[in-house]
Amino acid sequence: MATTTLPGIELPKLSNDEISRYSRHLILPEVGMEGQQKLKAAKVLCVGTGGLGAPLALYLAAAGVGTIGLVDFDTVDASNLQRQIIHSTATVGKLKVDSAEIMLKALNPYLNVVKHNTMLTSANALEIFRDYDIIADGTDNFQTRYLVNDACVLTGKPNVYGSIFRFEGQASVFATKDAPCYRCLYPEPPPPGLVPSCAEGGVLGILPGLVGIIQATEVIKLILGIGESLAGRLLLVDALTMKFRTLKLHKNPDCPVCGTHPTVTALIDYDQFCGIQKPTSVGPLEVAQNKAVADVPVVDGIPQITVQELKRRFDAHEDVFVLDVREPHEVQIVNIGAPLIPLGQLANRIDELAPQKDREIVVHCKSGARSQKAAQLLKSAGFANVENLAGGILAWADKIDPTLPKY
């Protein structure tokens, strides 16, 4: 058994089994015995166990990081498995923190996993962060990104950042001493109206893998104190062209959180900051929000009809014109035979619907959001009888025709 004591800090010892396990690190002079012990002593919090958090936590576990905290409130869904490799077919339906723990402990039984089965909020973030050395942000929404950033600045912990959109990724290390924070780069989030719609929101499954592993690399470098971290730089990854670029970041002296005269000195309401409605309850948001649909017969002047009601009208041979406003590649996945005009083209192609102007029009998309926008557009263009199919084709597949696939 080997021991190392740094001045003032006693690093944990490695067992003979651990020495065998980490031998490829131990023979690397930049890591060595002391570095491996630093890894064992380290406590890293992974916010989110999704596309980014999955490879991140797995590699940190494999590398011998002693304590990994996991924050997630979600459960594993089959559609996660295209990229969230910390979960598996066998754990579909389980809490993500439980599912992730199974995989992490199977990979490395010496690991201490701390599960936080909760949504990260302004009320709990500082308390949760307190026990960790480094925070790795693998979340998927702007509210949590600003929350993680501000909590990192306030607690003085580095924020190892990664984010993705379709084929593009970004990574950096924020909030280390003298380095810029996320707010220096992006003082404010985009308003919700400018956030890309779900039609544009797919993701190449391996891209979060690529970016999550870059985050893991930065975490390990920070723990070991080696190399040049991404602090003060923003890495841009384009998976299609496989081009990597780094841009210089500047610490903003007027930054409201980390500037010379900060105005944000405690965590704020990030839903409000991002202009987003508060979730109705803590827990799977989709459930809370889907439930609300049934309770709301009219949204912004557009009547919402259920899939059962649409089926009834079909069966009764009532005159109804159904319009699909999804994208052509979605129609290939599943459709109910309705004519297609994608939402983005509707304004320019509205004349095509002139013959239907006096008919009853039911607009549908995947789950009801885009079709609501389309219905509003049609209404403002003078179409009198426009309704939105609540729950979209997913609800149709759920409640009317279970032979249809869901995506």
Place this chain on the structure above:
Amino acid sequence: MNINIPTPLRAYTGGQQTVSIPGATVGEALEALTGAYPELRQHLYSGEGKLRSFVNLYLNDDDIRYLPQKEATPVEESDELSIIPSIAGGCCRRLQILLGMPNL
């Protein structure tokens, strides 16, 4: 000069990743860009015509906010201007939640 268009904004440039735009300064090139692709304007500028705070513009590797002449910085044909938007990462379900719509 070439302007690199990020994925979220390519819907407004007919899918093009790179757009070749004339202009003697950063500001002139941006003006020409939003002239050629008017839908981009609301994504880059606020109602008051100020560059939006969630959009960063880089001339080669430098943030134009930190260049001494900012948008008046002269540019060469060989320079590259990149639009770097904030992205939150994730997939469809969460983006719908982000939109804050009750009817999903």
